[in-house]
Amino acid sequence: MYLDNETDELLNILKSSEKLNNINFIKACPYAKKPTKLLKKVCTLAPAELDLESVSVDNENFYGKYAVDVDLFVPYEFGSPAAFDDMENIVRCIMNERVCAIKLSSISREPSAECYKIRATFTFSLAYSKEA
Structure with missing residues (x-):
């Protein structure tokens, strides 16, 4: 799957x-809905987008961006403020010089899992070179 190394x-x-040791982190590939009540906080990571452009005519050097979706699921018992606090800690943990953009969703309810959900999409710069 594309962006496996970056997601890992x-x-x-x-x-x-x-x-963040009170949250279980898992890779969400492939994503499939499963109607299960969550008893603890869970965070999933999945590749979102990849956008590369050639930087020269005769070689295979590319520059671009890739994005990873980070979905945090927090059971209702913890309350919605816990989701915001945990996502803030996740953002602070991921921040580095390769981050180009962060898009944070509003909090929503996931009735089938009886939890709150909040998504952060992190966009990173990427230089890729393929030797001919």
């Missing part, structure tokens, strides 16, 4: 954070 890198960063 973010997953390892989030799993190693002491501030």
Whole structure:
């Protein structure tokens, strides 16, 4: 799957954070809805977009951006403020010099899982070179 290494890198960063040890982080590939009540906080990571452009005519060097969706699911018992606080900690954990943009959704309810959901889409710069 495309962006597997980049998604795994973010997953390892989030799993190693002491501030986020109360959240289970998993890779959401492939994403499939499953009507299950959540009993604990869960965060999923999935590749979102890849946009590369050639930087020269005769070689295979590319520059562009890729995005990863980070979905946080927080059971109703924790309350919606917990979702915002946890997402703030996730954003702070991922921030680095390669981050070009962050888009944060509003909080929504997921009735089938009895939880709140909030999504952050992180866009990163990417340089890619393929040797001929």
